[in-house]
Amino acid sequence: MIKYILKRLMYILLALFVIISATFFLMRLAPGSPFASERSFPPQIEKQLNAKYGLDNPWYIQYKDYLIDSASFDFGESMKYKMRSTNDMISEGFPISLTLGIEAMLLAVGLGILLGVISALYHNRFPDYLATTIAVVGISIPSFVLAGLLQYFVALKLGWFPISGWKGFIYSILPAFAIAMTHMGFIAKLTRSSMLEQNNSDYVKMARAKGIGKWTIVFRHTLRNALLPVVTYIGPLTAGVVTGSFIVEQIFAIPGLGKHFVTSISNRDYTVIMGTTVFYSIILLLAVFIVDILYGIIDPRIKLRGAKK
Numbered sequence: 001m002i003k004y005i006l007k008r009l010m011y012i013l014l015a016l017f018v019i020i021s022a023t024f025f026l027m028r029l030a031p032g033s034p035f036a037s038e039r040s041f042p043p044q045i046e047k048q049l050n051a052k053y054g055l056d057n058p059w060y061i062q063y064k065d066y067l068i069d070s071a072s073f074d075f076g077e078s079m080k081y082k083m084r085s086t087n088d089m090i091s092e093g094f095p096i097s098l099t100l101g102i103e104a105m106l107l108a109v110g111l112g113i114l115l116g117v118i119s120a121l122y123h124n125r126f127p128d129y130l131a132t133t134i135a136v137v138g139i140s141i142p143s144f145v146l147a148g149l150l151q152y153f154v155a156l157k158l159g160w161f162p163i164s165g166w167k168g169f170i171y172s173i174l175p176a177f178a179i180a181m182t183h184m185g186f187i188a189k190l191t192r193s194s195m196l197e198q199n200n201s202d203y204v205k206m207a208r209a210k211g212i213g214k215w216t217i218v219f220r221h222t223l224r225n226a227l228l229p230v231v232t233y234i235g236p237l238t239a240g241v242v243t244g245s246f247i248v249e250q251i252f253a254i255p256g257l258g259k260h261f262v263t264s265i266s267n268r269d270y271t272v273i274m275g276t277t278v279f280y281s282i283i284l285l286l287a288v289f290i291v292d293i294l295y296g297i298i299d300p301r302i303k304l305r306g307a308k309k
Contacts, residue, residue, distance in 0.1 A: 005293075008289050009289075012285045016278070016282065019277070019278065019281045020066070020274075023277050024063055024066050024274065027270055027273065028059060028062075066274070070274075070278055073087070075087055075090075075271055075275025075278070075279075076271040077271060078264075078269055078272050079267075079269045079271055079272075080264070080267045080269045086272050086275035087275070089260050090257060090260075090276065090279055092255075093255060093256045093257035093258075093259065093260050094256075094257045094279070096166060096254060096255060096256040096257070097242070097249070097257040097258055099172065100172055100254065101238075101241045103180075104175075104179040104180040104183075105180070105183075105241055107177060108179075108180040108183035108184040108187060108237060109237075111180070111184045111188075112186070112187025112188045112230070113187060113188075113191050113223075115131040115134060115135060115188035115191075116135075116189070116190065116192040116195060116226075117191060117223065118131050119131040119132055119135075119188065119191075119195075120192050120199060121195075123196060128192075131188060131192075132188075132189075132192070134188070135184070135186075135189055135192075137185070138184050139182055142182070143178050143181070143182055143247070143248055144248065144251060146177075146178045146181055147174070147178040147248050148251065150174045150177065150178055151163050151164070151174070151252075155174060161173055161174050162174075164251075165253055165254075166254045166255055171254075175245075175249070175251075178248050179248055180241075183233075183237050183241070187230055190229040190230055190233060191227075191230060193229075194225075194226035194227075194230075195222060195226045197226075198222040198226050204222055234290075234294075235287050235288040238283070238284055242280055242283065242284065245258050246258035246262055247262075260276065261273070264276065
């Protein structure tokens with residue numbers, strides 16, 4: 001296990017190096033500059049700003065400085081917001097985005113597994129059709145469209161929840177549900193197909209022949225084996241929750257990290273764009289790493305170091 005963890009950590013560092021390099025060169029290849037949108041900008045001031053942020057240095061000097069700063073987790077000062085560093089913006093916005101993301105993941109995984117189990121147990125009956133319909137609807141409607149529908153019908157018309165803002169737990173319910181619905185549908189479909197496969201296996205037939213109850217078989221035997229595809233999906237689920245929350249945070253006026261990321265792109269704020277990109281990349285790579293570790297915990301038949309010949 002230790003050897004496998006060290007090997008995966010080396011791959012994570014290599015992937016981070018590729019992501020950092022790609023982000024840097026893509027930003028430099030894009031036309032314009034962070035100060036191009038200013039009105040009546042004196043050339044002398046623009047020259048001073050370029051010197052302050054190192055934009056007048058050769059590209060290899062900028063690349064070297066960017067690698068060193070990223071390795072020390074110092075993402076620099078924002079080019080658009082005075083006296084604000086990228087690290088401060090991440091520390092302020094990420095806890096909010098993390099809270100929203102965890103809530104959305106719990107909803108997606110919990111409801112998805114529940115719908116998948118019900119659908120598999122009542123195969124080709126009304127509960128199966130109902131659960132499948134809910135899953136397909138969740139997959140079909142984009143999160144930003146669902147967010148607008150929830151705001152109009154549930155918040156504005158019915159008045160059950162606030163329309164926007166972030167002043168307590170009740171403000172997170174609608175945006176978390178909007179983010180979770182698509183992933184909930186995928187998890188429900190994965191759980192259903194995997195459960196149906198497990199229900200036709202020999203060990204389940206033997207358990208039924210012994211007179212073991214239906215729900216006992218589910219929780220003691222089939223569900224654990226059926227969760228492997230769901231665990232595989234946790235990595236993309238993390239990416240979807242993180243990136244999908246960008247637009248949803250804008251719609252619900254949530255002051256999370258997604259707001260800073262979207263604003264930095266429109267402002268061409270190089271330091272914030274690259275800092276948030278690297279930060280999110282670290283989170284996603286660690287999520288995939290944790291998923292690989294969970295394989296061996298859920299199914300002991302999986303050997304992380306590979307089978308010996």
